[in-house]
Amino acid sequence: MKSTPTEFLRPARAEDVPALMALRTEAESWLGSKGTDQWSDPETGAKAITKWRASIDEGRAWVVEGGSGAILATVSRGPVDRDFWADSDQPETALYLYKLIVGRSAAGRRLGERIVDWTSRLAATEGRDWVRIDTWRTNVGLHSYYERLGFNHVRTEAPSHRRSGWLAQRPVHVLSLPEMPLTVGRPARERSQEGAVPSPR
Secondary structure, X not given: OOOOOOOEEEEOOHHHXXXXXXXXXXXXXXXXXXXXXXXXXXXXXXXXXXXXXXXXXXXXXXEEEOOXXXXXXXXXXXXXXXXXXXXXXXXXXEEEEEEEEXXXXXXXXXXXXXXXXXXXXXXXXXXXXEEEEEEEOOOHHHHHHHHHOOOEEEEEOOOOOXXXXXXXXXXXXXXXXXXXXXXXXOOXXXXXXXXXXXXXX
């Protein structure tokens, strides 16, 4: 399977927030149908929007856009979560991945795996050793998914005010689909169609 030519990863913009919230709402419904309570909390409204806007303003959120302009997936990176990771974990050695959501319309494109591979490559360029995640403690299906991608369970933390806490990490050199990298930035062909001056050869 090859990447769709017009499918690409780019930084999220403020105008993407409604599409990001739609992705999350769809994910909540789908997760509920699978028997998990992940994201079934009040954070679907103004609080979630505020968090996403902050991630966008700080350059920490990305989206995968399809050829039609639709937002197919999103991912964010963030600071180390001190509810889970301690100094003994050497927090600076890892990139922390958050809010990985793939729309149901993109099912079968293996976007989740390709996005995680992209974060691994980004972490490697920054001289880091790991990509780290925390997921809801009850979502055993998601735990299995990440383990299939090469993540190793580190431990489970259970602070009373958090529902996440299943911690895992993957070495940056491990890639699930090295032959299927995501295009980063709008393809040159599309930029030229929009009136951009092609680069000289």
